[in-house]
Amino acid sequence: MTLIDGKAVSAQIKQEIAAEVEQIEAAGGKRPHLAAILVGHDGGSETYVANKVKACEACGFKSSLIRYETDVTEAELLAKVEELNKDADVDGFIVQLPLPKHISEQKVIEAIDYRKDVDGFHPINVGRLAIGLPCYVSATPNGIIELLRRYNIETSGKKCVVLGRSNIVGKPMATLMMQKANPGDATVTVCHSHSRDLKKECQEADIIIAAIGKPNFVTADMVKDGAVVIDVGTTRVPDATKKSGFRLNGDVKFDEVAPKCSFITPVPGGVGPMTIVSLMKNTLLAGKKAIYQ
Numbered sequence: 001m002t003l004i005d006g007k008a009v010s011a012q013i014k015q016e017i018a019a020e021v022e023q024i025e026a027a028g029g030k031r032p033h034l035a036a037i038l039v040g041h042d043g044g045s046e047t048y049v050a051n052k053v054k055a056c057e058a059c060g061f062k063s064s065l066i067r068y069e070t071d072v073t074e075a076e077l078l079a080k081v082e083e084l085n086k087d088a089d090v091d092g093f094i095v096q097l098p099l100p101k102h103i104s105e106q107k108v109i110e111a112i113d114y115r116k117d118v119d120g121f122h123p124i125n126v127g128r129l130a131i132g133l134p135c136y137v138s139a140t141p142n143g144i145i146e147l148l149r150r151y152n153i154e155t156s157g158k159k160c161v162v163l164g165r166s167n168i169v170g171k172p173m174a175t176l177m178m179q180k181a182n183p184g185d186a187t188v189t190v191c192h193s194h195s196r197d198l199k200k201e202c203q204e205a206d207i208i209i210a211a212i213g214k215p216n217f218v219t220a221d222m223v224k225d226g227a228v229v230i231d232v233g234t235t236r237v238p239d240a241t242k243k244s245g246f247r248l249n250g251d252v253k254f255d256e257v258a259p260k261c262s263f264i265t266p267v268p269g270g271v272g273p274m275t276i277v278s279l280m281k282n283t284l285l286a287g288k289k290a291i292y293q
C-alpha cells in the first residue's frame with residue numbers, strides 16, 4: 001500500500017510555481033495577483049482563506065483579502081465583483097462559499113468575469129470543461145488529477161466510482177476522469193443518495209473517489225483488493241485532544257480500508273493541500289493569460 005503524500009506534492013508544486021514567478025519577474029513581468037472575498041466569520045471559511053493567502057506568499061503572488069460582515073447586501077457584493085472584474089491589476093479572484101442565505105451564490109458566481117474565475121465555478125468554465133476546452137478547472141478535482149499523475153496511477157480503462165455529485169467536486173471529478181486524457185479515459189460511475197446499490201458499485205471499482213461529506217462512510221467491505229482510494233472528506237468532528245477542539249475526518253474508514261489499497265490518500269495531508277495548490281496553479285495561468293487573453 002502506498003500512502004499518497006499530498007502535503008509533500010503540494011510543497012513541491014509551490015516551489016515550482018515560485019521558481020516560475022521569479023523568472024517572470026526577472027523578465028520584467030508582474031507577479032500574479034489573487035483577490036479573495038470573504039463574507040462573515042465561518043470557521044472553515046476563515047481557515048481556508050487564511051491558507052490561500054499563505055499559499056500566495058509561498059508562491060510569490062500578490063494577494064488581496066476583501067472582508068464583509070454577514071449583513072452585506074447582495075448588491076454591495078455584486079458591485080465589488082464588478083470592480084474586481086475591471087481591476088487590471090487583479091488576475092483572478094474568488095468569492096469564498098458558502099455565502100449567507102440572503103445572497104444568491106449562483107448570481108454572484110455568474111457575475112464573475114469567467115476570465116478571472118480561478119475557482120472554475122462560472123458556467124462558461126464548467127461548460128468548457130464538459131466539452132474538453134481549455135478552462136479554469138475546479139481546484140479539488142484538479143488537485144486529485146495531479147496526484148494521480150504524479151504517482152503514475154493508471155486510469156485508462158479503469159472503473160472509477162465517484163461518490164457525490166456536487167458542482168464543486170463530484171461532477172467536475174467525473175468529467176475529468178472520463179476525459180480523453182491521461183489521467184482520464186476511465187469508465188466513470190457517479191453514486192449519490194439515490195443510488196440503488198452503491199456498495200456493489202464500489203466493490204467493482206478500481207478507483208474510488210469519495211466526496212460525500214459523511215465521516216467513515218467507505219468501509220473495508222466496499223473496497224476490492226488493490227483499489228485506489230481518494231478521500232475528499234473533511235468533516236470537522238469534536239476532538240478534545242486538539243488545540244482547535246476538532247479534527248478533520250475523511251469519508252473513508254482509513255484504518256480498515258488502507259491495508260486493502262494499492263494507493264490511498266490520508267486525511268489530513270492527502271487531497272486538502274492539493275486543493276489550495278490547484279488554486280495557485282490557476283492563478284499562475286491567469287497571471288500569464290495562458291487560457292484567456
Ligand code: GUN
Nearest residue numbers: 094095096097098119139
Ligand atoms: N468553499 C469550499 N470550497 C471552496 C472553493 O474551492 N472555493 C470557494 N470559493 N469556496 C469554497
